Amino acid sequence: EIVLTQSPATLSLSPGERATLSCRASQSVSSYLAWYQQKPGQAPRLLIYDASNRATGIPARFSGSGSGTDFTLTISSLEPEDFAVYYCQQRSTWPSFGGGTKVEIK
Amino acid sequence: EVQLVESGGGLVEPGGSLRLSCTVSEFPFNIAWMSWVRQAPGKGLEWVGRIKSKTDGGTMDYAAPVKGRFTISRDDSKSTLYLQMNSLKTEDTAVYYCTSIGYSDYYFDNWGQGTLVTVSS
Numbered sequence: 001e002i003v004l005t006q007s008p009a010t011l012s013l014s015p016g017e018r019a020t021l022s023c024r025a026s027q028s029v030s031s032y033l034a035w036y037q038q039k040p041g042q043a044p045r046l047l048i049y050d051a052s053n054r055a056t057g058i059p060a061r062f063s064g065s066g067s068g069t070d071f072t073l074t075i076s077s078l079e080p081e082d083f084a085v086y087y088c089q090q091r092s093t094w095p096s097f098g099g100g101t102k103v104e105i106k
Numbered sequence: 107e108v109q110l111v112e113s114g115g116g117l118v119e120p121g122g123s124l125r126l127s128c129t130v131s132e133f134p135f136n137i138a139w140m141s142w143v144r145q146a147p148g149k150g151l152e153w154v155g156r157i158k159s160k161t162d163g164g165t166m167d168y169a170a171p172v173k174g175r176f177t178i179s180r181d182d183s184k185s186t187l188y189l190q191m192n193s194l195k196t197e198d199t200a201v202y203y204c205t206s207i208g209y210s211d212y213y214f215d216n217w218g219q220g221t222l223v224t225v226s227s
Contacts, residue, residue, distance in 0.1 A: 034213050042219075043217035044143075044151065046208075049210065049215075053209070087150065087151055089151070089214075091212035091213060094167075095153040095212045097151040100150050
């Protein structure tokens with residue numbers, strides 16, 4: 001089983017700031033990595049797939065990078081609606097998710 | 107707009123059974139690969155299983171914790187996905203989400219609102 005470790009657990013930032021979220025895999029997942037956003041009481045939403053491709057309708061301020069074992073989700077300038085929990089997920093083997101990073105308002 | 111609506115959740119005793127349904131609209135269900143993902147209260151996400159479209163063989167795959175206890179099926183005439191859960195354990199308590207698979211296998215691109223399953227005596 002591939003374990004995904006996300007850091008930090010919580011990120012406290014202000015609107016307009018840049019957010020950088022990390023996801024590290026216990027073994028290489030090539031570029032088979034996605035990012036999801038989840039707001040309280042809502043289902044997750046797919047943001048990024050194959051490490052760097054934005055899903056349909058996702059704003060350009062969201063970008064993903066990385067390959068192998070180290071991945072990054074960057075939100076270039078936080079909007080009020082971006083404060084949420086973010087999960088990474090790999091599909092190199094049976095799907096698994098990271099533990100999440102909460103982006104909260106500072 | 108694509109809609110996925112789950113139903114069938116509730117309270118069940120350990121060892122019991124429950125069947126969840128997910129009705130899909132505004133979406134070509136018959137060619138879609140579908141999946142279930144769950145989330146225990148206050149916890150992260152966990153993949154449960156996946157079913158391919160009938161045209162792609164209709165095969166199912168399951169996560170290790172549910173294999174042999176859970177069964178995914180589909181009724182394309184009703185655009186409905188099912189999750190039959192048997193021999194339920196307290197650790198199966200979670201919100202269960204129905205998802206479609208898009209872009210590539212095992213990326214979950216459309217999600218329902220979820221249905222809560224509570225396993226408790």
